[in-house]
Amino acid sequence: MDIFTQYWKEYIGSENYKSVIEQYSEPQRYYHTTSHLFRLLELFNKHKSKFSNARAVFLAVVFHDVVYDPQSKDNELNSARLLKEWIGTDQDCTIAEQYILATIKHSLINDDQDLKYFLDFDLEVLSWDYEKYWNDYALQIRKEYSRYSDSDYITGRTAVMSNFLKRERIYFSGIFDEAKARENIQKELVSLQ
CATH class of the missing domain: 1.10.472 (Cyclin A; domain 1)
Structure with missing residues (x-):
């Protein structure tokens, strides 16, 4: 079971x-x-x-x-x-x-x-290895939002992910890698430019 x-x-x-x-x-x-x-x-x-x-x-x-x-x-x-x-x-x-x-x-x-x-x-997911983050998360999110133009998607996604970076903490429990999550988000934001 x-x-x-x-x-x-x-x-x-x-x-x-x-x-x-x-x-x-x-x-x-x-x-x-x-x-x-x-x-x-x-x-x-x-x-x-x-x-x-x-x-x-x-x-x-x-x-x-x-x-x-x-x-x-x-x-x-x-x-x-x-x-x-x-x-x-x-x-x-x-x-x-x-x-x-x-x-x-x-x-x-x-x-x-x-x-x-x-x-x-x-x-x-934000703290995964970047290749897995990109393939199993970021690209899949883009598919979910496929009805939106690249320009609209980039604007919206950039706003959402940038907000995570502005927070004092992404994680509250301390069980996941905060630094890795921030690094992955920054890499994704660069890819969206």
Whole structure:
């Protein structure tokens, strides 16, 4: 049994996990796919003992990109809404909803250690080896935004990535390489010029 199914049965118990996989398998996705989901689940599994509320973190991991339309500005809101529709409105769902909404700006809403890990999991890709970062992340993001002209994409992508460099810290938990993430972002920005 894969870790997704294992944790789904442990924390949720229903069989509608197939709907989640269908969402992450939509044709407009190139980076925000099941591969991204499963990578975050690997990180969840590796660091699970550090969480105070593992179920809330699991729900946030699974549902944070369950709705993904590159042309929409409401993906996080719609993902949080789908979490509530499919799972419910218990306390863990409410916490997970807050975590998902925190990915809009990838910023902390409080000093919640679980949130720090969750946000860092989502941005772990920034600290990968640059060749993998470029091929498995940056190029895949460009494909997701293929409807935009090169000029529009470069303007938008430059703004987003430059904002990460302006932050005091990209990572909050200290488990990923901050310097490598900054180096990769700088390299990508040079390639966009």
